[in-house]
Amino acid sequence: MTIGLRSALLIANIAIVTAATAAANPQVAEPPLRAHLAYLADDLLEGRGTGQHGGRLTVRYLEAQVAALGLQPLRPGKFVQPVPITGIKTLADSKIMVQHGTSQWQWQYGEDVVLATAQPRAELKLDADMVFVGFGISAPEERWDDYKGVDVRGKIVLMLLNQPKATAGEPGRFGGESLSYYGRWDYKFEEAKRRGAAGVLVLHTDASASYPWRVPVAGYSNERFHVSEQGNLIEGWLHDNAATKLFAAAGLDLLQLRQQATARSFKPVPLQAKLQVKLHSEVRKFVEYNVLAMVPGTDPKLRHEAVVYSAHWDHLGIKAADDGGKAQIWHGAIDNASGAAALLAMAQAAVIKPAKRSQIFFWPCAEEEGLLGSMAFMHNPWWPHADMVANLNLDSMNFAGKTTDMGVPGAEYSNLRQSALKVAKNHQLQLLDVLPDPSGAYFRSDHFSFARFGIPAFRVGSPVFSSDGHFTFEHNHQDSLAKIKAFADHYHQPSDQYDPAWDLTGMQQQAQFTLDLGLEIANEPVRPRMLSETVHRAWMPATSPNTKVNDATRAPDMGLVE
Template structure:
């Protein structure tokens, strides 16, 4: 009996090994070469609307052609997207009048704001309405607007979601952040409501990041896809919000408490806002880069698996340069996301030599750092039908520390991709990393989410940095390796995110290999991945 079990185990192991051997193998040398180039000062941080971004696009399409990827449409690897750049000018003013008092918060310290509608001048006076979390979620039986007309009014909202209670510990995903809690959703909902503008109340706890993040973001040029957008949007520092509410005769904390219930009603503050917003506007064209490996199956080749990794980062701090600062002005974005862009090139290089049954698409979206603009443009005007897109496997900010015994698949549990990931991990001798609450909404912050919103099963593979709380099981020096990963949080979106030739890229290669193996698992399967029953994104038409 024992010998039979041993024989069966041996056969299973050999079968697993043979399967692994039959898949293309990602090599470290090309990955490292692409990474070191894309993160070099020469590319000036690959900024949206900057020369470095143009260089990155040219490099990616040249490499795609050299590798042997086929262009998707009209002989080009590019998909153009129209973007509007906007930056509030210093002569802009915002003031509040409440309780007979008029005050103007200091820009950068008490308030930050801008326009996303592409208009150079925005001028209005409006009444102010507090709308709690600003959420309309029928599946949660939640509506912070209650059918009240807020057109032409300034909406003030809280960020994050309604918090779980003892009676409803799992409402709005419990401790995890849902899309309703993200600032992006808040701005989208204000636009749908026809509001004159929207301001979000910032606290470090509710936003999951300090005031410096929105303050820094609004101090630079902001980008949006051309088309509809809010005429006025921004953030209020909490002390400024308290001052406004107190002057209007309201207790902010009491209203926050009411906003935690379904019975909450919008509260019209005894306050008005006077906005005079002048913006520097420019229209630019940016490009997604994409190439394909056609499938081999006569029927399944019409369906595709997408691998994605954004090419852009924050570029050059041109304001610092103009001021003559003697500091580094280049946001190289080595980990975020030269790593993912380089990995896709290394994966494509071996995938072209061994096609799968379904078509494989290698996609480098533009403008992720400015609001996932490239992936949003793709799903709005896809170069491959969304109903024929099996999955999107995204790579963003990869493991630069070393090999692990497990792999992160946060978000895969929403669909059958989790079971597929489990099979692939087992074949590679890996475990799936344990699930942890998504407190910062990481699932909604990378390009795969654009596909998920469009109904395509998708997740960010590995997500070692976004989930980098030290739980990954590193093979070498686990404690020190985990500390290095966690320490990257201080480097994230700083000029210090630079390529280091001494990096051990074995973990990055491992992550790229897992992603490619999972892609082949999906591309060769008889059926397309499916969302789990009851999953919110499963209701979106593909």
């Protein structure tokens, strides 16, 4: 036998062993994945909107499917967790005025400003001083405090979007090239609430937001949703032209202040003006539902711990286009009927061969409205936080064929990247490098709700987000890559619809990788851990969950014989 032949046989044997290792786990099948995807994206479910009829149908479908698959409920006889939600819509007869000395002018809603209340009040009157607080960030680990020396209780704070940029001297400041949570508008709203502010206005520019003014206008023209009644009295966005006029009336140059705000020495600037609001809102309260089911673990000492797989079931439902016009269905086939369908297919496989730890399959509601369902679950957990060892999340999956690589963005915040490397090797895949995340995608999907409570959590798929174009495809790479990149034009648009011609082998591959990674974690004797140096104070929830590990929150007895 020649050396070349022996080498070829050795390589072949290694490939066979590696493939056999990956195949030892139960296999995710493509036909049920496709069937679930086609149904969840169908007109019948009307875009699976929060608080809409299509959403109720979706919950019933998921509930019936997990029961039929033989999964067990986390509560006796209950696969659905109620999530009380308040819907609030600002009405057109609301009035927003600015008082500066003896001068007064009105801000036109939709042209100068958009705002709403996060509290369930049909009528709200407010007369409050305004203060500019730079980026609105308080980050001790960065030695940064934009609120220094100023009491903002009862005031309206105006702030810039994003975060101070990294510098040559501090290339890692606030995440470097990536957007940290401090740069997110939701953090800014939370920090203002912690400090007792009456409200927040974020200053909009196309460049800082990376989207035009019509986007926040569309968002605030529709009903907005909340799970807590403790939000800010006022939350909204101010157009750059209106902001420039406001600052000029106080003798301030907004461009100069933007520059000053990039330094640690920045101090808040009172604007010597009051915001006077008479807000009329349409308020409704309803209950939405998370769907949860589990495959109990087999190890008497580990089955009280669980790996949680998640994929939100909701999309935008029936609504008008961003530029107005007739209401239509926003199907959300990729975002996120794909993830919800994949989770069902994974659950079908998982029941065949349980792991040592339990496996929870979780379909959160209202992700599109601000991770409401997953945060509600974390504040009212049906499984103790201390016993959730990891969360693997699926959102907007690959529909263009198999790849030679896989991404796990956010795994670097824990020691789970090593586990992902092991699974990637078994699948003969390259694990994609950690890439900059300039849009803060990590903070915009349900895994972040788990990470905020110190649980290792991340999304499996592309290395940043769905249409980032970093996959390498096995076949027809350029054509497949073009399809993935083109999804950006359909993201959060009515055109995100199911296509029977889609090659779902890549979606199946992604689901299998996620299940295998979950099984790797579930069968490991040592649980994973977060890397403390990666977690900023900003991640911690704005309010502490009122939960204790007692009979209501303890992992249920699965009735297994020890």
